[in-house]
Amino acid sequence: MSNLAVLPIIIPLIAGILLAFTNTNVRLSRALTQILTVVNLGVVSFIAWKVFQDGTIVLETGDWIAPYGIVLVADSLAITLVLTTNIIATAAVFYAPHSLSIEKEKHYFYPFYFFLITGVSGAFLTGDLFNLFVFYEVLLMASYALIVLGGNKVQLRESIKYVLINLFSSVLFVTAIAFLYGVVGTVNMAQIAERVQEVEQFGILTTIAILLFFVFGTKAALFPLYYWMPKSYIVPNPVISALFGALLTKVGIYSILRVFSLIFVHKIDLTHETFIWIAGLTMIFGVIGALSTNNIKLIIAYNIIPAIGFIMMGIGTFNQAGLSGSVYYLVHDMIIKTALFLLVGVIAYVAGTSDLRKMGGLIHHYPVLGWLLFISAFVLAGIPPFSGFIGKLLLLKGALQGDHIFIVIIALLSSLLILYSVMKIFIRGFWGEENPLVEKRTTKGFIAPIVFLLLFSIFIGIGAEFIYPAIDSVAVYLLDPEIYIDSVLKE
Amino acid sequence: MEFIVIVLAGILFATAIYNLLQKQMLRIIIGTVLLSHGAHLMILTMGKLKRGKPPILEEGVANYTDPLPQALILTSIVISFGITSLLLVLAYRTAKTNNTDNMEQLRGETNE
Amino acid sequence: MYKPNDLILRTTTSLIAFILLGFAVYLLLAGHNSPGGGFVGGLVTSAAVILMYMAYGMETIAKIIPVNFRTVIPVGLLIAVGTGLGSFVFDVPFLSHTFGYFNVPIFGKIELATAMLFDIGVYLTVLGVTITIILNIANDQ
Numbered sequence: 045m046s047n048l049a050v051l052p053i054i055i056p057l058i059a060g061i062l063l064a065f066t067n068t069n070v071r072l073s074r075a076l077t078q079i080l081t082v083v084n085l086g087v088v089s090f091i092a093w094k095v096f097q098d099g100t101i102v103l104e105t106g107d108w109i110a111p112y113g114i115v116l117v118a119d120s121l122a123i124t125l126v127l128t129t130n131i132i133a134t135a136a137v138f139y140a141p142h143s144l145s146i147e148k149e150k151h152y153f154y155p156f157y158f159f160l161i162t163g164v165s166g167a168f169l170t171g172d173l174f175n176l177f178v179f180y181e182v183l184l185m186a187s188y189a190l191i192v193l194g195g196n197k198v199q200l201r202e203s204i205k206y207v208l209i210n211l212f213s214s215v216l217f218v219t220a221i222a223f224l225y226g227v228v229g230t231v232n233m234a235q236i237a238e239r240v241q242e243v244e245q246f247g248i249l250t251t252i253a254i255l256l257f258f259v260f261g262t263k264a265a266l267f268p269l270y271y272w273m274p275k276s277y278i279v280p281n282p283v284i285s286a287l288f289g290a291l292l293t294k295v296g297i298y299s300i301l302r303v304f305s306l307i308f309v310h311k312i313d314l315t316h317e318t319f320i321w322i323a324g325l326t327m328i329f330g331v332i333g334a335l336s337t338n339n340i341k342l343i344i345a346y347n348i349i350p351a352i353g354f355i356m357m358g359i360g361t362f363n364q365a366g367l368s369g370s371v372y373y374l375v376h377d378m379i380i381k382t383a384l385f386l387l388v389g390v391i392a393y394v395a396g397t398s399d400l401r402k403m404g405g406l407i408h409h410y411p412v413l414g415w416l417l418f419i420s421a422f423v424l425a426g427i428p429p430f431s432g433f434i435g436k437l438l439l440l441k442g443a444l445q446g447d448h449i450f451i452v453i454i455a456l457l458s459s460l461l462i463l464y465s466v467m468k469i470f471i472r473g474f475w476g477e478e479n480p481l482v483e484k485r486t487t488k489g490f491i492a493p494i495v496f497l498l499l500f501s502i503f504i505g506i507g508a509e510f511i512y513p514a515i516d517s518v519a520v521y522l523l524d525p526e527i528y529i530d531s532v533l534k535e
Numbered sequence: 536m537e538f539i540v541i542v543l544a545g546i547l548f549a550t551a552i553y554n555l556l557q558k559q560m561l562r563i564i565i566g567t568v569l570l571s572h573g574a575h576l577m578i579l580t581m582g583k584l585k586r587g588k589p590p591i592l593e594e595g596v597a598n599y600t601d602p603l604p605q606a607l608i609l610t611s612i613v614i615s616f617g618i619t620s621l622l623l624v625l626a627y628r629t630a631k632t633n634n635t636d637n638m639e640q641l642r643g644e645t646n647e
Numbered sequence: 648m649y650k651p652n653d654l655i656l657r658t659t660t661s662l663i664a665f666i667l668l669g670f671a672v673y674l675l676l677a678g679h680n681s682p683g684g685g686f687v688g689g690l691v692t693s694a695a696v697i698l699m700y701m702a703y704g705m706e707t708i709a710k711i712i713p714v715n716f717r718t719v720i721p722v723g724l725l726i727a728v729g730t731g732l733g734s735f736v737f738d739v740p741f742l743s744h745t746f747g748y749f750n751v752p753i754f755g756k757i758e759l760a761t762a763m764l765f766d767i768g769v770y771l772t773v774l775g776v777t778i779t780i781i782l783n784i785a786n787d788q
Contacts, residue, residue, distance in 0.1 A: 047734065050741040057728055064721035106742040116741075155721075174607055181614045188621060192628075200629040201641045204560070207622055211567050212555070214618075218574040218611055225604070226581035591680060613686060620780045627784055 048091050049103040049118040052126050052165040055084045060158030070149050074141050077154045081137045084161075085130045092123045096514060100531040102171070110533050111235040117171035117532055120518045121371065125168045125298060128375050131500060132290050132382045133161050135493040139386050140283045142489040143393075148193050148281065156193075159186035160287060167295045171532055173224070174231040176299065177217050180263070184210050187292060190284045191276065199279045206276040213262040220255040227252065234532035237307045237525050246310055253308040253315055257300065264296025266356065267326040270349050274333060277348070278341040278398075282389020285341065289348050290382040294374060297355050301370060304359060305522045312362060319360030320443075324451050326353030327458040334465040338400040340392060340473065343465055344384050347424070350458050351377040357451055358439045366442025368519035372512075373435035376504060380423050380432070383497040384466070387417055390490045391473060396482045400469065405478030410487060414474040416494055421470065423501050425463035431505035434512070540580045547573035560626045560636040567622065571615040578604045578611070653702065660702035667695035678766050679746075680758075685766035689773025696774075697781055705786070716782070719775030727768025730761060 059080040066072050095101060101118040104110055118126075137157070144153055163183025170176050188210075191203045225231055227248055228239040240249060258269070265273040277288050308315060330349025337343060355377070358370030392398040394410055407414040426432030436459065443452050504511050521527055547569050554566030582605075587598030590605070630636040671691040678684030700708050731742045746760035 047738075047741055054728070054731070054741070058725075058732075061721045061724045061728065064724075065718070104740055106744065107740045174610070178610060178614070181618070185617065185621070188618075188625070192625065195628065195632070197632050200625070200632055204622075204625055204629050204641065207618075207625060208555075208563065208567070211618055211622070212570070215567075215570045215574045215615075218571075219577050221607075222574065222577040222581045222604075225578070225607075231603070231607070609686075617776065620777070624780055624783055 046101060046103045048094065049101045049116040049169060050105070051091065052084065052088050052118075052130070053116075053162055053169065055080065055087060056158040056161040056165065059084070060155040060162065063154040063158065064152065067150055067152055067155070070146055073149065073154050077137055077140075077157070080158075081130070081134050085134050088123070088127050088130045091118060092127045095120055095123045096517075100528075102532055102534075111230060111232045114175050115171040115232065115234075115532055116169045117234075117528070118169055119528065119531070120514070120521055121298075121302070122168045124371065124375065124514070124518065125294070125378075126165050128378050129161065129164050129168070129291060132287070132378060132497070133157075135382060135386070135497045136283050136287055138496075139286075139490060139493040143283045143389060144281055145194075151193060152189070153193060156186045156189045157287070159183075160190065160291070162186075164291045164295055168298060171233050172231055173233055173236065174221055177214065177221060180217070180295070181214060183292065183295065184214070187288060190287075191280050193280060193284065202276045202279045205272060209262065209272040213259050216255065217259040220252055220259060223248075223252050223255065232532070233302075233306060234529045238529050238533070240307055240310060249308065250311055250314065253304070253311075256303060256308075257315070260296045260299045260303070261322075262296070263293065264300065264352055265293050265349055266352060267322055267329050267349075270326070270330070270352075273348065274342055274345040277345045278339070282341075282385055282392070285345070285389070286382045286385035289345065289385050290378045293348055293352060294378055297352055297374065300356070301359055301374075301522070305362070305367070306525045306528055309525065316360050316362045319356055320448055320451050323353045323356035323360055324454045326350065326356060327454055331458045331461040331465065335461060335468075339398050340388050340400060340403075340469050341385075341398050343469060344381070344388050347384070347462060347465065348381060350462055351381065353458070354436065354439055354455065357455065358442055360451075361439075361442040361446040361448065362523075363442050363445055364516070364519050364523060365438050365445055367522050368512075368516045369435055369438030369440075369442050371518050371522075372438055372504075372515050373432075375515075376423075376431040376435050376501065379497055379501045379504075380420060383494050383501065384420050384424065386490070386494050386497070387413070387420060388469070390487055390494075391417070391469070393490075394482075394485045394487060395473065395479075400472045402479065403473040404476035405474070407474040408478055409484055412491060413487060414470065416491070416498065417466070417470055417474070419498060419502075421463060421466035423498070423505070424466060425459050427463075429506050431501050431508075434505060434508045536584050537580050540576055540584065544573045544576040544580065547576065558638050560630060560638065563638070564619065564622055564626060568615070568619055571611070571619075575608045575611055575615075578608050657702045660698055664695045664699050667691055667698070671695065675766060675770050676763075679760050679762050685769030686773050688766075689770040690777065692770070693774050693777035693781075696778055700782070700785070716775045716778040719771050720779065723768045723771025723773075723775060725768070726771065727765050730765040730768065733761070 063073055063076060066076065095118055103116040105114045105116065140153070141149070160183055163179050163186060166179035166182060167176055170179055188203065188207050191206060192199055221231060224236065228236050228243060230236055230239065243249060262269045273293070277285050304315065327350040330346055330353060333349065334343050334346035337346070354373050355370045358366040358373065390413060391406065394413070395403045395406060397403065423430040423432055426436040436455070440452050440455060551566045551570035551573060554562050554569065557563060582601035582603060585600060587600050588596045590599045590602035633641060635641065671688045674683035674691060675685060675688035678688065696712070734741050734743050744761045746758060748756055748758055750756050
């Protein structure tokens with residue numbers, strides 16, 4: 045039964061390959077994509093149920109025993125995130141046909157979409173540091189293709205910077221792995237974790253830790269490495285932006301969470317203390333960015349950054365409340381960011397512009413859109429009883445337990461500003477005078493995926509009683525690296 | 536031997552960074568190629584260069600070279616091959632649609 | 648009309664291309680236990696094809712090799728992944744491989760491994776990707 049762990053990777057991969065053959069037949073592609081995505085969601089839900097029931101599933105690929113071969117580890121953290129990924133992917137795939145032009149769909153949107161899901165699921169599931177790099181490249185390669193889909197001037201201009209910065213950080217990743225291999229002589233994460241505890245020279249390990257943190261920080265868009273992110277995330281089609289915003293940066297932050305809870309826990313007072321400072325700065329600068337612009341897509345793209353800051357804060361505090369807050373917030377943020385990106389995509393589509401100064405009075409014709417945005421803003425900012433509230437409550441509890449008062453103040457303040465930055469879209473876009481020149485467009489088909497995501501988001505807020513125990517068990521699990529090491533190396 | 540190779544990797548990194556900081560797009564791509572070469576040499580040296588026979592099971596050989604860095608490099612080379620070719624196409628298209636290959640001119644405020 | 652003076656290129660190409668193609672097949676088949684493999688084989692093959700494109704021009708070669716290299720990529724991927732999927736049928740861990748010795752007429756006793764099938768997938772993918780990318784740039788004038 046251990047082959048179960050590879051299914052979330054292999055199903056999208058095969059789906060992507062199959063859809064590469066049917067690219068000229070758009071209707072067939074759509075139907076196949078929707079069916080396969082739902083099938084994948086079902087399979088992943090089953091695996092998630094099994095993992096939470098029976099414990100971690102470990103697959104040693106090619107029948108090579110654990111520290112020598114590549115292992116896939118479907119533990120509770122990984123499978124939670126893979127499940128969330130698939131929920132987002134399902135919503136995005138039902139939104140895509142309405143948002144993309146036929147031309148773009150024919151130009152291999154669906155295959156690359158599936159390769160992106162393959163890469164993301166693989167990055168969550170792998171138990172091998174070098175394999176993590178490989179899956180990073182799979183998802184980045186798909187994202188390079190998706191970001192230029194359509195190939196207009198601005199897309200090409202922004203994508204070359206996006207490719208370069210990611211390429212640079214990938215090479216640094218390889219270099220960091222080379223250093224780590226030189227010191228501990230393995231790339232299997234469980235074995236690295238085991239050997240790191242035995243190595244005497246902590247200096248070199250801390251250096252490698254910082255180098256890896258730099259790499260993941262670039263991918264996750266942490267302060268001060270977020271500069272490449274907002275502008276490149278808004279150039280592609282909204283559905284692609286939503287996938288990027290929800291998945292790519294989150295893979296980076298997941299890697300930090302995994303590596304700095306499993307491997308580099310030898311010098312918590314240095315690394316994790318720094319994380320809290322970085323988290324605070326990330327929140328402040330992200331919010332300033334979101335407030336500084338009138339482009340609605342850019343507002344949402346900037347809002348990714350403070351969310352990363354919140355998750356980072358939980359990793360920095362490194363206690364049970366903080367870590368469960370991080371995981372909770374990670375799941376919450378993946379879902380709500382997708383919803384917001386999709387929503388803003390529709391708003392820009394019906395308003396004919398993404399500039400707030402040219403908008404107004406949308407509520408007359410599109411009341412549903414308006415109220416959806418209103419609710420999303422509340423969910424995002426963490427107004428009780430929505431999901432953001434539970435996550436933030438846990439994070440703040442963790443920070444207070446660790447006596448980090450200043451970060452609590454920054455977090456609360458930036459939550460308020462996040463609410464303002466999204467409300468600005470509501471106030472300026474939906475209130476006021478209508479622009480008579482803009483023709484009325486139908487929002488049919490756009491709404492259902494967004495409502496699906498919002499309902500899910502509200503469920504993990506109101507239904508926290510069901511979800512919190514699972515998330516809490518993940519946090520307990522993260523605090524004890526021995527469980528992971530034992531389940532992989534079977535000692 | 537390891538020492539010489541590691542210095543070589545360092546030189547590759549330095550030239551790569553120099554090229555990455557240029558304005559012309561083609562130079563930047565050459566920079567990325569050199570950068571990945573440097574990283575590959577890094578991995579190779581990290582597993583010690585030559586301490587035995589090729590890592591294929593044969594009779595009468597007890598000492599093998601570490602096969603893992605070689606596997607890692609091969610994977611990494613394939614990936615950087617893919618990305619470099621993609622980057623070349625991308626740079627070509629970008630230079631063509633934007634009428635410039637100068638990174639200084641490849642920026643702007645309008646995102647419409 | 649401008650006529651390229653490429654007699655030497657054409658004459659040598661007709662010879663070299665065949666050596667390259669033959670060597671590529673050797674590399675592909677030798678890959679499991681000695682230097683070579685699907686990746687290198689694919690690269691050498693695409694070098695040969697590109698050389699022929701350079702010597703004889705787009706139209707001629709498109710007529711001689713009526714293959715859409717863009718569809719070669721998913722075919723190769725499908726073969727490679729399909730090899731992995733075999734593990735589900737035999738209920739062994741994903742990507743497990745096996746080998747055996749067979750007596751084949753003419754060649755005698757040879758070793759056949761399932762890793763070979765995976766290599767063929769890699770070979771086709773690399774061939775498809777390389778030629779697609781190079782032709783993509785070359786066609787655009």
